[in-house]
Amino acid sequence: MEMKLAVAGLSALAYEGRLRAFRLLVRAGSAGIAAGELARQLDVPANTLSTNLAILSHAGLIESRRAGKSVIYSVRYGQMTALLQFLMEDCCAGSSEICAPLKEIALACDCADS
Amino acid sequence: MEMKLAVAGLSALAYEGRLRAFRLLVRAGSAGIAAGELARQLDVPANTLSTNLAILSHAGLIESRRAGKSVIYSVRYGQMTALLQFLMEDCCAGSSEICAPLKEIALACDCADS
DNA sequence: CCTTTATTTCGATTATCGCCGAAATATGGA
DNA sequence: TCCATATTTCGGCGATAATCGAAATAAAGG
Numbered sequence: 001m002e003m004k005l006a007v008a009g010l011s012a013l014a015y016e017g018r019l020r021a022f023r024l025l026v027r028a029g030s031a032g033i034a035a036g037e038l039a040r041q042l043d044v045p046a047n048t049l050s051t052n053l054a055i056l057s058h059a060g061l062i063e064s065r066r067a068g069k070s071v072i073y074s075v076r077y078g079q080m081t082a083l084l085q086f087l088m089e090d091c092c093a094g095s096s097e098i099c100a101p102l103k104e105i106a107l108a109c110d111c112a113d114s
Numbered sequence: 115m116e117m118k119l120a121v122a123g124l125s126a127l128a129y130e131g132r133l134r135a136f137r138l139l140v141r142a143g144s145a146g147i148a149a150g151e152l153a154r155q156l157d158v159p160a161n162t163l164s165t166n167l168a169i170l171s172h173a174g175l176i177e178s179r180r181a182g183k184s185v186i187y188s189v190r191y192g193q194m195t196a197l198l199q200f201l202m203e204d205c206c207a208g209s210s211e212i213c214a215p216l217k218e219i220a221l222a223c224d225c226a227d228s
Numbered sequence: 229c230c231t232t233t234a235t236t237t238c239g240a241t242t243a244t245c246g247c248c249g250a251a252a253t254a255t256g257g258a
Numbered sequence: 259t260c261c262a263t264a265t266t267t268c269g270g271c272g273a274t275a276a277t278c279g280a281a282a283t284a285a286a287g288g
Contacts, residue, residue: 003130003133003134007128007129010127011129014127016117017277019117026202026205035234035235035236039235045278046236047235047277047280050235051276068286069233069284070234071235084201087140129245149266159247159249160264161248161265161267162246162247163265165247168267180254184255184264233285234284235283236281236283237280237283238281239278239281240277240278242276243274243275243276244273244274245272246272246273248270249270250267251269252265252267253265253266254265255262255263256262256263257261257262257263258260
């Protein structure tokens, strides 16, 4: 990932309103959440949320699909992981005590398989 | 990690000048880099960098220690990983195809041990 | 078509952020 | 103590970004 895209992603996540929305979407998985439903859960005006979803979308972190009258938003997990990898790049610098805690992240994500 | 601290961390990283500095520090490991040396490598005025380092520091992502006339900055890896974990919280939502790519992050960090 | 529901775009206001010159603080050495 | 080096703080200016009311666009149903 290049610097500009990483900055766009981090900027998109760097405001509470958008971070809250993103985290709800992360929980929702591939199914996603409709814009109106998100606005209701977050208790923010629909237009404000729409602007914020557009910013997350432009940063590549989420995507949208239309379903009837609603627009469903969902996380682009590939971009999300690319951003996290960008931050971790060359994190080790040769000393394992730095790297070790990072491995806990994977363990925290305890899926059934793999 | 609570929301406010996460937003502070993401905001601190959401600017190219600071993200560049942070990534250099991530590479440097525990040894850290002196403020002046960082300013030289990044080719930015010392006072501008100082302000940006203060923002990263206030967000808990880096710390500083004095060494003679210089001030050495280094990453607080614990806080860094806490921020990444915050973003990944409940990422799985039951489907492993979402979670699986996240595990690659840990594998990309291939230290000698663990 | 016309209405209702869902979402986005527009426009203007307000707040916040980044920058750098200049001055202040801190350390080490002659 | 005085000076040189290293870093931070202060000041204000210019740019960027967040918010929300109001209007515009899109889809479904009668």
